[in-house]
Amino acid sequence: MTEDYESKSFWLANSGPYQESPPLAGDLKCDVAVVGGGFAGTTTAYFLKKAEPSLHVVVLESEVIGFGASGRNAGFAMTTFGLMMSLTKTMFGPEKTRQSHHYMERAVDLVGELVAEHNLDCEYERTGFLRAATTPAYIKRIQDEVELVKSLGLEGIEWIDAKATRARVNSPLYLGAWWEPRCALLNPAKLVREMKRVSMQCGAQVYERTPVTEIQRNADNFCLKTPKGCVTAGRLALTTNAYSLSIPQLRRKQVPVWTYIVLTEPLKPEQLAPIGWKDREGVEDYRNLVHYYRLTAENRLLMGGRDIRLTFGDNMDKDLDDRIFGELEQDIIELFPSLKGVKIADRWGGPVSVPVDMTPALGCLGDHRAVYSLGCMGHGVSLMHLNGQVLADLLLEKKTQWTESFPVGRRVISWPPEPIRYVVSQAILGYLHAEDAWAERKGFGIS
Ligand SMILES: Cc1cc2nc3c(=O)[nH]c(=O)nc-3n(C[C@H](O)[C@H](O)[C@H](O)COP(=O)(O)OP(=O)(O)OC[C@H]3O[C@@H](n4cnc5c(N)ncnc54)[C@H](O)[C@@H]3O)c2cc1C
Numbered sequence: 001m002t003e004d005y006e007s008k009s010f011w012l013a014n015s016g017p018y019q020e021s022p023p024l025a026g027d028l029k030c031d032v033a034v035v036g037g038g039f040a041g042t043t044t045a046y047f048l049k050k051a052e053p054s055l056h057v058v059v060l061e062s063e064v065i066g067f068g069a070s071g072r073n074a075g076f077a078m079t080t081f082g083l084m085m086s087l088t089k090t091m092f093g094p095e096k097t098r099q100s101h102h103y104m105e106r107a108v109d110l111v112g113e114l115v116a117e118h119n120l121d122c123e124y125e126r127t128g129f130l131r132a133a134t135t136p137a138y139i140k141r142i143q144d145e146v147e148l149v150k151s152l153g154l155e156g157i158e159w160i161d162a163k164a165t166r167a168r169v170n171s172p173l174y175l176g177a178w179w180e181p182r183c184a185l186l187n188p189a190k191l192v193r194e195m196k197r198v199s200m201q202c203g204a205q206v207y208e209r210t211p212v213t214e215i216q217r218n219a220d221n222f223c224l225k226t227p228k229g230c231v232t233a234g235r236l237a238l239t240t241n242a243y244s245l246s247i248p249q250l251r252r253k254q255v256p257v258w259t260y261i262v263l264t265e266p267l268k269p270e271q272l273a274p275i276g277w278k279d280r281e282g283v284e285d286y287r288n289l290v291h292y293y294r295l296t297a298e299n300r301l302l303m304g305g306r307d308i309r310l311t312f313g314d315n316m317d318k319d320l321d322d323r324i325f326g327e328l329e330q331d332i333i334e335l336f337p338s339l340k341g342v343k344i345a346d347r348w349g350g351p352v353s354v355p356v357d358m359t360p361a362l363g364c365l366g367d368h369r370a371v372y373s374l375g376c377m378g379h380g381v382s383l384m385h386l387n388g389q390v391l392a393d394l395l396l397e398k399k400t401q402w403t404e405s406f407p408v409g410r411r412v413i414s415w416p417p418e419p420i421r422y423v424v425s426q427a428i429l430g431y432l433h434a435e436d437a438w439a440e441r442k443g444f445g446i447s
Helices: 039-051 085-118 136-151 162-168 188-203 241-246 320-333 383-395 420-440
Strands: 028-035 057-060 129-132 160-162 176-182 204-206 213-219 220-224 229-238 257-264 282-284 290-294 300-305 342-354 361-365 367-374
Touching: 028 039, 028 220, 039 057, 039 188, 057 188, 057 229, 085 136, 085 383, 136 160, 136 176, 136 420, 160 162, 162 176, 188 204, 188 241, 188 361, 204 361, 229 383, 241 257, 241 282, 241 342, 241 367, 257 420, 290 320, 300 320, 320 342, 342 383, 361 383
Parallel strands: 028 057, 028 229, 057 204, 129 282, 229 367
Antiparallel strands: 129 176, 160 176, 213 220, 220 229, 257 300, 257 342, 282 290, 290 300, 361 367
16 A cells, blocks of 8 residues: 655645656666665765766665655754764764764755755755753753864854844743754755656656565675565665664664654744744754754744654554644744744654664665665754765765765664563653753753
């Protein structure tokens, strides 16, 4: 049964008419098969064809391009890597933390370059990013992170006080913020469809409604089973991110975790005036279970995050959660009282990919003939574009600054099997909740 992608996000339903590519019907031989048609898959195909136009590159997507997180996210192309920089430093040390930040800076710039080079129609705007503190404990958390940025010799991020923060976006809850100009906002469904267009113009073939149900690794090729034909490929890219449970070679490297979004009607000028928001910055707070929010091109307020849902086993049916939707709607009013009574136009959710150490992962599987990318941690809009370029270079055995950089090729610890996985992930979630509750125990804050 095929899934109705238009119900999966406002973006997927309202980004213009979409022409699906036909499913694979019959057997096919190719040089590279890319499994998964999100940002990572479309970008891998694009960079492969760009580097070697004669390669026969095929993208196989089980539903439609952008069906996964790429067509549902909030559209922040940002430098955040994993959960937070201090956690990366604790686990991997200062040099790898520096490398991961440079990787993400490059990723944000790459998205901007692709948009400019190919005139990608995706409502792209480089707005900058605020990470706003809403309690004294979050001031400390954010200021400590800004200090870490500086101590690592990184640039482009500063602490601004409450007055300067509210001069940008006026919420009575704001006590100061991390300010970072390097962040763009965009319409993700349009972007991923545009990357499909560009990769096809370069000669890649895209098959939608074509799930890969089995992958066999042979001495000199891979055989991929799909419902109506087999693909024999010399090389393989697995870009299935949170859906990687269905791929035996990846299933223990990550778990899917669901995050949710509510979207208002277009705001009227009188609703927006008290908030300011002239430069339209993307905003997050610094809870472990972060809120993220922004204005869309139509001045709708998109509010996401606050809590997450876990899953047991292979169940991927968690795209809606009424409790979290209701709480997000209340959070909008708590943050911006002038929006009392605003109507909610849409609600949706989607899975992000979480490795056990909460750090993105990509690299080779066995040897350079098979590569993978996963573990976005909810911050994969920019990341997955650079990952796509790196996967293409790994398949072509090309060394670049980025193929040699952390996190490429890092060792990934496996999640335990069920039911231990569920118990461990619930325990981690419980800890994250408790730490946030402690940070919000006094003073105001969304709680
Ligand atoms: C609600 C939400 C908000 C988010 N907001 C942001 C944000 O503002 N900024 C940010 O940086 N990140 C954000 N993210 C994360 C970001 O969307 C993801 O990191 C990114 O889209 C992942 O891209 P991808 O190509 O790796 O995976 P996906 O886009 O998930 O693509 C994987 C694809 O693989 C396909 N697939 C799976 N299995 C198979 C198979 N067996 N055969 C064929 N195809 C298969 C799926 O159908 C899917 O289309 C958000 C995510 C969500 C869910």
